[in-house]
Amino acid sequence: MNRAVDPRQLAMDADGLAKGDVLLSVKNVSLRFGGVKAITDISFDIRKGEIRAIIGPNGAGKTSMLNVINGFYTPQEGTITFRGEERKKIAPYQAAASGIARTFQNVALFKGMTTLDNIMAGRTLAMHRNFLWQLVYFGPALNEEIANRRKVEEIIDFLEIQHIRKVPVGRLPYGLQKRVELGRALAAEPSLLLLDEPMAGMNLEEKEDMSRFILDVNSQFGTTIALIEHDMGVVMDISDRVVVLDYGRKIGDGTPDEVKANQDVIDAYLGVSHQDEGEG
Numbered sequence: 001m002n003r004a005v006d007p008r009q010l011a012m013d014a015d016g017l018a019k020g021d022v023l024l025s026v027k028n029v030s031l032r033f034g035g036v037k038a039i040t041d042i043s044f045d046i047r048k049g050e051i052r053a054i055i056g057p058n059g060a061g062k063t064s065m066l067n068v069i070n071g072f073y074t075p076q077e078g079t080i081t082f083r084g085e086e087r088k089k090i091a092p093y094q095a096a097a098s099g100i101a102r103t104f105q106n107v108a109l110f111k112g113m114t115t116l117d118n119i120m121a122g123r124t125l126a127m128h129r130n131f132l133w134q135l136v137y138f139g140p141a142l143n144e145e146i147a148n149r150r151k152v153e154e155i156i157d158f159l160e161i162q163h164i165r166k167v168p169v170g171r172l173p174y175g176l177q178k179r180v181e182l183g184r185a186l187a188a189e190p191s192l193l194l195l196d197e198p199m200a201g202m203n204l205e206e207k208e209d210m211s212r213f214i215l216d217v218n219s220q221f222g223t224t225i226a227l228i229e230h231d232m233g234v235v236m237d238i239s240d241r242v243v244v245l246d247y248g249r250k251i252g253d254g255t256p257d258e259v260k261a262n263q264d265v266i267d268a269y270l271g272v273s274h275q276d277e278g279e280g
């Protein structure tokens with residue numbers, strides 16, 4: 001008998017989700033530091049295959065939200081559901097092992113190590129074999145090492161950083177360090193990539209390059225991306241959907257056009273220049 005194949009099935013990958021399915025959902029999350037309410041009762045979701053931006057003024061709770069998603073902080077209330085698994089608490093290494101990778105506001109790399117070694121370090125997470133296994137099964141372990149190196153070289157080619165592969169990252173300009181950090185996160189082959197201000201401190205050309213790489217990671221690797229970014233031009237250009245926070249609360253959620261037309265968002269954030277705000 002010839003059974004009809006669900007076309008969505010063909011688009012599914014290892015996690016059993018198709019493009020557009022909910023990959024991660026944040027439900028009624030609240031996070032406090034003593035008396036400071038960093039996040040208050042926030043809910044939103046991230047769909048597989050999309051680029052989702054989280055925006056808002058300084059102190060709105062954006063980084064705290066990423067830290068909840070990847071297990072750095074445990075919220076006092078609410079839950080996170082990732083690939084259908086609901087959880088209240090997860091350790092960062094478990095989040096990483098389950099397919100969530102991230103970059104940081106201030107580049108987090110081993111500054112004395114080369115580009116190649118930093119990206120190789122990011123690959124460690126994808127190595128499933130432990131040291132004892134490698135001792136006993138030297139041959140397969142060697143093959144795994146070769147496969148890992150191949151993947152790392154693929155990422156280096158993809159990010160166009162061949163010329164700096166042997167350079168210690170501490171000697172690189174900031175824009176390139178950010179690109180290496182993206183490579184380090186990609187090396188783990190994440191299904192969800194969290195980027196905390198990937199364009200911060202970059203000039204226009206570097207921002208354009210980074211935007212292109214983010215779009216290419218999304219389209220070529222199929223990686224779902226959630227990013228925090230203050231450059232509204234970039235956010236509105238590259239994001240599928242945007243969630244807007246203000247004083248720890250969600251005040252808007254939708255496509256870039258919907259968010260741009262949302263009066264609460266205009267009043268709280270888009271109406272004032274972020275620059276002016278920081279200087280005030």
Ligand SMILES: Nc1ncnc2c1ncn2[C@@H]1O[C@H](COP(=O)(O)OP(=O)(O)OP(=O)(O)O)[C@@H](O)[C@H]1O
Binds near residue numbers: 036038065
């Ligand atoms: N570890 C912490 N201890 C105490 N308060 C914190 C901590 N982390 C964040 N906060 C507070 O929580 C609130 C939200 O901070 P958060 O860094 O998440 O905002 P943000 O939107 O990422 O800001 P920015 O755009 O400036 O990075 C702020 O009032 C901040 O001072």
